[in-house]
Amino acid sequence: MEIVELQLKAAQIRKDLLTIIHRAKTGHTGGSLSNTDILTALYYRVMNIDPDHPQDENRDRFVLSKGHSVESLWSILADRGFFAKEELLTYSQFGTRLIGHPNNKVPGIEMNTGALGHGLAVSVGMALAAKRFGKKYRTYCLMGDGEQAEGSVWEGAMAGAHYKLDNLIGIIDRNRLQISGPTDEVMGLEPLEEKWASFGWHVVSIDGNDMQELVQTFEAVPQVADKPTLVMANTVKGKGVSFAENVAHWHHHVPNDAEWEKALSELDSSIEKLKREGQVC
Template sequence: MEKNYQALRAKSFALRQKALDMVYRAKTGHIGGDFSVCDILNVLYNSQMNVTPENFDKPGHDHLILSKGHSVEALYSVLCDKGFFPESDLETFSQFGSKYIGHPNNKVNGVEMNSGSLGHGLSVSVGLALAERMNGSGARVYVVMGDGELAEGSVWEGAMAGGHYKLSNLCAVVDRNRLQISGGTEEVMAQDSQDARWSAFGWNVLHAEGNHVEALDEAFEQSRACSGKPTVVIADTTKGYGVSFMENQAVWHHKVPTDEEYQKAMEELKRKEAACCE
């Protein structure tokens, strides 16, 4: 079946608008990482994964762990768009008593695990992938990590285990936007040797333009076709992607837009959404 990449591109910008609204309304959030990871989540949920509100509580569906849990606004936006909960719920984000808190909360329909304590998602995903292989379900497990997160030792314990068990139903995605809260990744903890590191642990290593839906979709198809080892997709992204004054700016890791910045950002995202449909 031919895929409608034009619609997928437009949806990515619509999802960014939802995330922008959430951060602006709540006066808290991680908008830079939301915008870099948005295309990854969009392609996974709308082109690759077998997971819906109807099958989420049944065995055998595909799994998504957002290990970089601080980008929860992007995840909530995608889940809302997929029908896991009404859009009005997003208005309660980070409000007192709301279950829509600032990191993934498994009390929210569609969220697999509480995450955001960085470095845990890959290890949990290894366990999930092992369980689904034992069950013979055919379900796939995806884990999305930030590149700054790869400084955590537990990531490499998970990588070692994933390679050891040859988990071909496991796909890790690195949101490689090259910025973290304290600056550029290569200054904080250099990691341009990622290919060699993952390969040494027995992983199939792929690269993709992380803000390009067709490239991501092709990489995930390649990961699905790989047998005998897990796959990591190193997705080269731009932090703050989609809003010109936010792109590649470390300050937007955790910054709330002013009224004027919100209006400018929303106008730019709407223009780009519309341009995808022309």
């Protein structure tokens, strides 16, 4: 997909994730909205994946370490054809596969996540396996910024650098808000980029809601041989919905009927503007 097509797709995914959260009356809205552009760039442009062969040994791996922000991922996997879009209607219902965190009974999910701090360590193992067995696939791991308070993140960071895993890409959804408030008030993180660099990672800081920057960054990896890459994706919590942006309350706030309708109306306006500016039919 070209950049404007990716932007249009991200807006539609935001509509889809808001709809399943509104219907289920549960979910993590703010973080799913902030990470949508990152996932859209990966799943529609960057990663080597095939919905018809989800277990292809040469596929790129993706791990959503911040597993609570799964609604954007479910919406994208359905749209890409990993499972029928109708199944989205079962999100968080009794007996569904589409629970509130990634579930590896669903095609396209590499591992169950939810307990924060585990995704990077497992991603290190996946990337190391590729090196040991001569495979070309890459492993992408999306973490939250609040998650950086977990000690296991830094054990994984140390191991990734030690094994020179330049096929490993860590991404931090740096929206600066977590469930109980601003991340730097809950647990100070700065200087976060310098910390990752000191652990031996090549660090790139970008606007994580700018599709052009996301694509250019991911397509340029690895920029440094024998070093894993950390993409500091500076995002806006609640991105795309004006009244949810940068509001900590929207971490797990479920939109009521009026909020849902207003959010969809805003996103529809964004889609129409993108179509006009990009001359897309």
